[in-house]
Amino acid sequence: MLEIKNLHVKLEEEDKQILKGVDLTIEPGTVHAIMGPNGSGKSTLSYVLSGKGGYEVTDGSARLLDHDLLDMDPEARAAAGLFLAFQYPVEIPGVGNMTFLRTAVNSQRKARGEDELSAAEFLKAVREKAKSLKIDAEMLKRPVNVGFSGGEKKRNEILQMAMLEPKMCILDETDSGLDVDAMKLVSEGVNALRDGKRSFLVITHYQRLLDHIKPDVVHIMSNGRIIKTGGPELALEVEENGYADLLAEAQV
Ligand code: ADP
Ligand code: MG
Ligand code: MG
Numbered sequence: 001m002l003e004i005k006n007l008h009v010k011l012e013e014e015d016k017q018i019l020k021g022v023d024l025t026i027e028p029g030t031v032h033a034i035m036g037p038n039g040s041g042k043s044t045l046s047y048v049l050s051g052k053g054g055y056e057v058t059d060g061s062a063r064l065l066d067h068d069l070l071d072m073d074p075e076a077r078a079a080a081g082l083f084l085a086f087q088y089p090v091e092i093p094g095v096g097n098m099t100f101l102r103t104a105v106n107s108q109r110k111a112r113g114e115d116e117l118s119a120a121e122f123l124k125a126v127r128e129k130a131k132s133l134k135i136d137a138e139m140l141k142r143p144v145n146v147g148f149s150g151g152e153k154k155r156n157e158i159l160q161m162a163m164l165e166p167k168m169c170i171l172d173e174t175d176s177g178l179d180v181d182a183m184k185l186v187s188e189g190v191n192a193l194r195d196g197k198r199s200f201l202v203i204t205h206y207q208r209l210l211d212h213i214k215p216d217v218v219h220i221m222s223n224g225r226i227i228k229t230g231g232p233e234l235a236l237e238v239e240e241n242g243y244a245d246l247l248a249e250a251q252v
Contacts, residue, residue: 081167158189187212
């Protein structure tokens, strides 16, 4: 699904190398987690994959299925099936949530050469998904994220993900200070979208989230590299002992 090889990334404006050779292969239908101390480059990795500006790839590659991701603009990446849940969802006053979602869904369908959904088809789909995610119909009518509580923003993000039906979902929850309820929402949303084909990369500073989203593979990132890869037990090791032992071990 996603294959990252030897990815090196520096800041565009400064001579600062942030990613120093990231290798990561995610098979279809699997959930991978990346954990690691603050400042390791976890968010940078997700930004670079989504096509956010300000970073320069100095070496390596990233492929999504048969696409060379790094050659594509952000819209094309999304149309190819990549979804990045933003840590800080934007508020868009004056644009209704429904309109926003329908525009997003249809512009992706168009980019893929598929027919756009009619108003009726879209309404049916969004109502079904909203219901299954326990989202109030009233929230669909409000302007995008304006005045939404933290939990509502999270719900909305999961609804966007459900409507766009991405193949590869990246969730960067690192610094968002998810409370227990928001964490449950995110994990229920992710679990509901697991279908044996769709893949997930869950980036988190905390082990707690992984109690709810059971990852298949856990990676530890430090100083711009993945220093250790293992199963779910690796997350529990971090929970018990912190990162110090893992970092010391990687230095040898
Ligand atoms: P993490 O998500 O693991 O906490 P980040 O990817 O946010 O790590 O940051 C990795 C390193 O790169 C940090 O040292 C951070 O300060 C630096 N960094 C990332 N983006 C920028 C930026 N736009 N300007 C300056 N420093 C940045
Ligand atoms: Mg950070
Ligand atoms: Mg981060």
